Amino acid sequence: MTPLHIAGDSIRNIFAAAPLTVARLLFVxxxxxxxxxxxxxxxxxxxxxxxxxxxANLKWWASLALLIQLAIYVLA
Amino acid sequence: MLFGIWDYLxxxxxxxxxxxxxxxxxxxxxxxxxxxxxxxxxxxxxVGTSLVATDIGGTDIIGVGGAAYxxxxxxxxxxxxxCVPAMIVAAFVIIPHLWRIGVQTVPEFLERRYNVTMRLLxxxxxxxxxxxxxxxxxxxxxxxxxxxLGIQFPTDGPWGWLHGHELELLVxxxxxxxxxxxLAGGLSAVVxxxxxxxxxxxGGCLLVLILAVYRLGGWSNFLAQIxxxxxPGSGNHLELILPVDTxxxxxxxxxxxxxxxVLSPAYWFGNQAIVQRALGARSEFEAxxxxxxxxxxxxxxxxxIALPGLxxxxxxxxLPDGDEAYPRLAARLLxxxxxxxxxxAFIAALMSSVDSYLNSxxxxxxxxxxxxxWHRPETPPIxxxxxxxxxxFAIWGMLFAIxxxxxxxxxxxxxxxxxxxxxxxxxxxxxxxxxFWRRAxxxxxxxxxxxxxATSIILFAMNTSLVTNATxxxxxxxxxxxxxxxxxxxxxxxxxTLVIFSYLSHPEPKQRIAQMxxxxxxxx
Numbered sequence: 001m002t003p004l005h006i007a008g009d010s011i012r013n014i015f016a017a018a019p020l021t022v023a024r025l026l027f028v029x030x031x032x033x034x035x036x037x038x039x040x041x042x043x044x045x046x047x048x049x050x051x052x053x054x055x056a057n058l059k060w061w062a063s064l065a066l067l068i069q070l071a072i073y074v075l076a
Numbered sequence: 077m078l079f080g081i082w083d084y085l086x087x088x089x090x091x092x093x094x095x096x097x098x099x100x101x102x103x104x105x106x107x108x109x110x111x112x113x114x115x116x117x118x119x120x121x122x123v124g125t126s127l128v129a130t131d132i133g134g135t136d137i138i139g140v141g142g143a144a145y146x147x148x149x150x151x152x153x154x155x156x157x158x159c160v161p162a163m164i165v166a167a168f169v170i171i172p173h174l175w176r177i178g179v180q181t182v183p184e185f186l187e188r189r190y191n192v193t194m195r196l197l198x199x200x201x202x203x204x205x206x207x208x209x210x211x212x213x214x215x216x217x218x219x220x221x222x223x224x225l226g227i228q229f230p231t232d233g234p235w236g237w238l239h240g241h242e243l244e245l246l247v248x249x250x251x252x253x254x255x256x257x258x259l260a261g262g263l264s265a266v267v268x269x270x271x272x273x274x275x276x277x278x279g280g281c282l283l284v285l286i287l288a289v290y291r292l293g294g295w296s297n298f299l300a301q302i303x304x305x306x307x308p309g310s311g312n313h314l315e316l317i318l319p320v321d322t323x324x325x326x327x328x329x330x331x332x333x334x335x336x337x338v339l340s341p342a343y344w345f346g347n348q349a350i351v352q353r354a355l356g357a358r359s360e361f362e363a364x365x366x367x368x369x370x371x372x373x374x375x376x377x378x379x380x381i382a383l384p385g386l387x388x389x390x391x392x393x394x395l396p397d398g399d400e401a402y403p404r405l406a407a408r409l410l411x412x413x414x415x416x417x418x419x420x421a422f423i424a425a426l427m428s429s430v431d432s433y434l435n436s437x438x439x440x441x442x443x444x445x446x447x448x449x450w451h452r453p454e455t456p457p458i459x460x461x462x463x464x465x466x467x468x469f470a471i472w473g474m475l476f477a478i479x480x481x482x483x484x485x486x487x488x489x490x491x492x493x494x495x496x497x498x499x500x501x502x503x504x505x506x507x508x509x510x511x512f513w514r515r516a517x518x519x520x521x522x523x524x525x526x527x528x529x530a531t532s533i534i535l536f537a538m539n540t541s542l543v544t545n546a547t548x549x550x551x552x553x554x555x556x557x558x559x560x561x562x563x564x565x566x567x568x569x570x571x572x573t574l575v576i577f578s579y580l581s582h583p584e585p586k587q588r589i590a591q592m593x594x595x596x597x598x599x600x
Contacts, residue, residue, distance in 0.1 A: 001549065004538065008552055015329050016320040023317050023328040027157060030336060034161055041168060048361045058361075058368050062164050065371040069160050072375075076316035 031069035038062045083416030090276055090420040097272055098257025098265040108458025111262035112180060112439045114356040118267055123353045124369030126270035130349060134217035134426030137381050141402035144385030147324035148313030152378035153331045159374045162340040167367035170345045171354045173594040175363045182346050183444045189510040189592040191518035197525055199444035201499045202348050206437040211476025217426040218246040247477045255470030258431045259463045263356050266431045273424035280421025281380035287409040288387035301390040313386055325557040334560025338567045342504035349436035438465040497559045501567035502528025509574050511594040520578030528570025532562045
């Protein structure tokens with residue numbers, strides 16, 4: 001046993017003691033936080049110059065990709 | 077698996093279509109920027125589709141199906157949380173910045189932000205990674221074609237002399253086809269053929285999936301039969317998030333911290349083979365759109381490559397090798413005449429990855445080594461050197477694949493892939509600090525990178541039987557393939573070392589690094 005083994009075992013025990021619900025929350029929190037961030041991006045960063053149409057705004061398509069992620073990990 | 081004339085016609089048609097597209101777009105190649113960045117003319121849909129096609133290799137189709145068969149749907153995390161979040165961040169932060177500052181390679185950014193040592197270190201690692209991967213991909217795919225799909229020449233007849241050399245022949249044939257259009261058309265040929273290859277890959281895999289679900293009595297019955305098979309641990313094969321003490325290589329800690337937070341961003345932000353095509357987009361907006369489109373596509377990929385593995389579990393629950401699952405399923409479900417579609421999908425997946433690595437390895441060799449170290453006033457003829465290095469890497473890949481096929485003993489390509497993962501965590505630490513922290517210095521970056529790689533090597537060594545037998549220690553990690561954990565610790569150590577050495581060294585001149593820092597604002 002080395003100090004690395006002892007430290008590794010301690011970290012492993014902490015994560016092993018955490019209920020799987022905590023892991024599920026983390027997997028849902030990541031796309032959720034990104035979704036909030038994407039929705040707050042200004043249109044100047046997400047839409048092509050001079051085109052303000054809904055379909056051309058990447059914000060909505062990125063949100064769709066993240067919503068699918070959310071659905072997958074909420075249902076998992 | 078038996079093939080008929082229609083199968084061979086399907087494969088022949090696919091190869092002809094690929095070569096036609098590849099050579100057609102090569103007419104426009106005039107300059108180095110045309111060859112390596114497609115003249116910055118690529119549309120978002122082509123780049124995004126190519127991103128996905130490049131990421132899914134031939135070995136992934138069978139390997140992911142096999143992992144799903146053995147361990148369950150948890151392998152889909154590599155396509156979902158292991159891709160989509162990082163792609164969205166890259167789309168709005170990293171890629172537009174790299175596109176705006178006009179770099180051709182990621183190592184070029186590292187020199188402009190840090191110093192030439194950092195550029196050469198990163199370029200060297202990526203070059204070794206890509207050159208090794210070329211051989212590994214060709215070898216692994218040819219092996220799967222010969223063994224899993226049963227491609228063999230008869231012992232007698234006019235082709236009898238080729239019996240026993242099928243693998244070498246396939247390596248050379250596939251290598252020559254991919255090299256021919258890649259060296260003719262550069263990135264344009266790679267991206268536009270990737271679009272065809274992605275369509276063929278999705279079509280072939282979708283066909284297998286639909287037939288599998290139909291054979292199992294519909295979606296509900298399909299899920300019920302998977303659930304009835306139990307799982308590798310206490311759960312079943314439909315569990316996406318697995319506990320820390322799972323018997324699979326996919327505990328949630330490794331997936332979340334190692335894959336989602338380190339390996340995936342390292343891949344989508346800094347892998348030259350990936351980033352290069354987005355840098356070839358025709359505008360900053362289209363570069364962003366390509367990553368968003370890629371992320372949308374990525375959400376559907378596990379249905380095509382992981383679910384068939386689960387279907388195979390319901391149909392053939394006792395296969396000795398999980399990697400037999402997908403080919404066995406295709407052989408059972410597809411009649412002669414349609415099997416060519418699956419084979420074309422497999423070859424398309426292989427070619428879309430090999431062509432990308434060929435072009436990107438050539439980009440690094442020419443741009444980061446040849447042009448950077450060329451001490452004569454005139455610029456070397458970039459297109460010619462691009463084609464020469466592409467040809468050399470193709471020859472190297474084929475020879476390396478044949479050499480791998482002659483090796484006996486442990487899975488040599490598995491070892492190579494682990495070794496290659498050593499520098500991903502440190503690379504991400506250096507890239508992020510370079511983009512977002514003005515105080516990061518060249519000295520700090522080099523020290524951080526080297527310490528991170530050293531960390532990976534030490535952790536790897538402490539898990540090998542050589543060290544554990546000699547010292548009597550037990551392995552440091554308790555899962556079979558702990559490369560996800562190497563990446564986390566190497567990232568942490570690289571980041572800490574970078575911070576310490578940056579504060580111990582002089583700051584970089586503000587004027588020199590001003591444009592390299594990612595502030596989200598348009599450049600003057």
